[in-house]
Amino acid sequence: MTLKQTLSVIDLLDNAYVNGEKVKELFTSYPNVTVEVTTVSGEQGSTDFIKVIIPGVEGKSRGGVAPTIGIVGRLGGIGARPSRIGLVSDADGAVAAVASALKLADMQVKGDTLKGDVIVTTHICPDAPTLPHEPVDFMDSPVDILTMNKYEVLSEMEVVLSIDTTKGNRVINHKGIAISPTVKEGYILRVSDDLLRIMEMTSGQLPVTYPITMQDITPYGNDIYHINSILQPSVATDSPVVGLAITAQSAVPGCGTGASHETDIALAARFAIEVAKETTNGTCKFYDEVEFDKITKLYGSMKILQTMGNEVIH
Template sequence: MALSQVIAAHDFLDSAIVTGDDVVTLFAPYSTVGVFVESNPVNDTEVGTQPDWITWFVKITIPGTSGKNSGATDPYPTLGINGRCGGTGARPQEIGMVSDGDGPVCALAAALKLADMKTKSDALLGDVIVTFHISPQGYIDTSKTPPMMGLPVTNAVMNSYEVDAAMDAILSVDASKANYITKQRGFAISPTAMQGYVLKVSSDLVNIMESTTGQHAFTFPLAIQDITPYDNGISHFNSIMQPSVATSAPVVGVAITAESAVSGSAVNANHEIDLAEAVQFCLATAKAYTARACDFYDATEFNTLVQKYGTLTVFQTEGN
């Protein structure tokens, strides 16, 4: 179970003064089992989007016994878990963690659980790289209905820190409770996005979701525009699939959902049980994927698609 880690992660991030360096300190005890953390502060004015706030980008690597960090000749694959959000807080307008902070909470909770597993000799075969950003201050985009959190930096800057070239597949976890399409309490997974293609939903991930939740799988639809760059002037479901524009690896969205339309800037709107179930899914996927026991897509079918219809990588760019 991961409920205790979710509660710990939420309490840790629900702060006006938390920084990426605090995450480094939090994981210091796990350095003895090889876990290492990178923290990078970015001044928002450097990328010309917001006032003089600091956004902290965090990368936590949990090495596997036979992953890329082990130096193995034929390393097991690396899974990326990206806690996507616009911000963890909307201070000074709102006090406390915002609904949009679901992604970082899940990512941090997953990292805490995986690190704790390593101390108990339950290491995975492949590596897991967890990324997210911390931004206690943020602005509310009132042009959206309901209001949403605006991105603290450009999408390109965010992807440069949160998408790692070593990731062979990515789970992108994001609060998606403000949409009017997918209306069920819990979480939903997306079809696989890869190199401009929207592929079918992974049957392996469906099985994992049904096993970890004890319920039928819940998915959300993607349109081609959802996997194009976020700032191209075209509407998107939200930014959950943005890691797909910065990698050739398969990306699956893990959307935290609700029955009602919950504003991304709403406080006291993080639902711990829903988050714990999403983390359980991420952990089970990490165990299976890094052991080569789970596929995000059918490689043979994908190659056939490319042979018949060509590459669609233009959708990963700004286009004409």
């Protein structure tokens, strides 16, 4: 159901000259969809941030009360030119996010509009730098993580699904997709049963999850190891965040080319769409509110993990 959109987005993004405006043009035939493009420059170049709003029948953008979900395509860059030619593995998050937005937009004109708003964000950079990392190199970005969160993690998002290529590690030994436990306000909570159910349905297989650590949910820049940036949105919001990882059986560098698998990306987009349907309809919960209230009363706030900490280590 999402392979057509995935292939269209890959064909568009696998281009040294692509930019945010060209991505915006994908949505010109969908009058109810709003797309904003913002170019931001950093020390190592520039990137175009994309925000796509697909309004719901009872969405807050129309004065309704249905929940709003955010789908964030997380990455350093879609390309590493001139050191690498072509679309890099790290681009998968952007492809999946844009493909999910395109499918949701197409659903609207065919009479299938979700109950609540969906906000999709990502950024487009075909010539991002690379970064040494163990066990394989990462993609870097022309802008820092705080800037990414500023443009990609919005206050309107009541839940956040963060999609990222997560292949450069040895802890996920599965090709396809996997989800993280829910992260909220510095707490790593239990994996959502609703998300597991939706993953079983969309993949036709047993659900796959992956471990995360306290290090992974702290901000970049604190000189602590992170599996990757998939859970960086959690440092910028009090809304619950789940990482949707596009995975591989072997360790694949984010700057590797020829490593993007169309069917895996389409599966991630399809999962994101089904999560959006159920979340905005009130039938999917990212976390148990009662249990979260209890754990915070018992153990206090963990919001310090959303900050750079209280001590400068020399």
